[in-house]
Amino acid sequence: MNRHRFPGLRGKWARLDGPAGTQMVDAAIDAMADWMRSGHGANHGGTFAAALATDEVVERARASVAALLGGDPRGIVFGPSMTALTMHFAATVGRTLAPGDEIVCTRLDHDADVRPWLIAAERAGATVRFAEPGGRGSDLELPAAAVEAVLSERTRWIAVTAASNACGTIPDLPGIVAAAGRVGARVYVDAVHAVPHRRMDVGALGSDVLACSAYKWFGPHVGILCARPEVLEELAPDKLRPSSDAVPDRWELGTLPFESLAGVLAAADYLQSLDWAGVRAHEDALLGATLAGLAATPGVTIHGAARDRTSTLMFTVAGYSSAQVATHLAEREIAVWDGNYYAWELFRHLDLEPEGAVRAGFVHYNEAADAERLLGAVGELAR
Ligand SMILES: Cc1ncc(COP(=O)(O)O)c(C=O)c1O
Structure with missing residues (x-):
């Protein structure tokens, strides 16, 4: 869909590296x-x-x-990256924690939504408890029950992904937010991987903070927090003395990248204009064909499956490291990722370290030919 809107797709490459960063849409580049x-x-x-005009672009973005x-x-709140914003946010929350308070993280999350909380908790003498995704091998779900199992009256924050950047699993976020409400905990959602695939609605979801990154949704490299303003008001981030104390400004350190915010504004407008049902159907079709093709390829193991998931998948090929497979694919102008893509806890949970796995991700600009090329090239390695 909309391939003509992405100048970066003009070459021969099959770009299946969207989960690591998408191509920019023409409107954002312009x-x-x-x-x-x-x-x-x-x-x-x-x-003057x-x-x-700068004030206006920030406001419009x-x-x-x-x-x-x-x-x-x-x-x-805008910042350099989701990781930087989450470090800053978690450190600020950390100063409100008392010994014995608890934070819940999950083993499905990217390390950017785990390590900042571990550091903050350690400094405060608080405890981090992990929600475990269910199943090994093919099934990898994160139901609300997995989070509920580690909640207590001392839980202050839950940090949970809206979708795994490794295998696409979408946890039961509404159930997790409801469970958080029952113990009075706040919820920090990492939606970096989810936003290009699903329409998010924090108002309906009721989360306290949602973090994302515009370079994963067809814009430039800008990290974003979408918080309930009252949560930003309650907390006191480190900041310079002359800069504004108002919210959200007091959370933004230094001068914003205004030219990039012009791009974020255009990319956000583009996303809002998409036919989301069409995007979902298109991505699901690419995912389904690829999963079926890989499952039929001797020596290929697919890791992680979930009823609700994005069009991102990971696999290994018997007899080859993930780096060897990714190199073989790169030689055929197919861009995928190998390693653990910072899904640090998940790769240990699945015993996939140090070999890693190959990740291929489809976004709406990919086409059936991309999936066919991937299957053909992986088939050359089959034993
Ligand atoms: C799910 C997820 N969370 C967080 C991040 C970190 O985002 P950023 O690169 O903006 O720090 C990534 C990046 O790959 C990601 O995929």
Whole structure:
């Protein structure tokens, strides 16, 4: 779908590396170039036209991202990456924790939503408890019960992914948010992998903070928090003295990348314009064909399956390391990822270290020919 909107897809490569970063949509590329060419490049908070234009682009970017995620523009925080924002947020939360307080993390999560909480808890004398995804090998679900099993009256925050960046599993987020409410815990959702695949609505979900990264959804490298403004108000992040104390500004360290925010604004508008039912059907068809083809290929093991999942899959091929498979595919101009993609806990949970696994991810701009090329090239390795 919409391949013509992605100039980066003009070459011969089958780009199945979307989970590591997608191609930018033309509107975002144009918006960034226009911004830089327009003479608008000025800092924010000034009195002259270029500075006022900067204020406007920041405001419009917050509004567009809030509309995309179903949040409040006053809760949109921009930063260099999801990892940097989560480190900052967890460290700030950490200063509110007392010894004996508990944080719940999951073994399905990317390390960016685990390690910051481990560090914060360790400094506070708090405890981190892990929710375990169920099943080995083919089944990998994270039902609400897996989180409920480690909740207690001392749970202060739950950090959970909206979708695994390794195998696509989508946990039961509504059930987890409801369970959090019953013990008075807050929920921090890592939606970095989910946003290009599913329409998120934090208002309906009721999560406290949702983190994502625009380079995973066809925009530039900007990390984003979409928080309930009251949560941002309650907490006191480290900041410089002259910078604004208002929310969300007090969470943003230093000068924002204004040209990139012009791109974020355009990418968020693009995402909102998508036919999401069509995207889902297209991605599911690519996923289904690829899973069926890989399952029929001798020597291939698919890791992780879930009833609800994105079009991201991981597999190993008997007799080859994941790096060897990825290199074989790269030689045929097929871009995939190998290793653990920072899904640190999950790879240990699945006994996939140190070999790793190959990850192929489809987003809406991929086409059936990409899946066919992947299957053909993996088939060459079959034994
Ligand atoms: C699920 C998930 N969470 C967090 C991150 C980290 O995002 P960032 O690169 O913006 O720090 C990634 C990046 O791959 C990811 O896939």
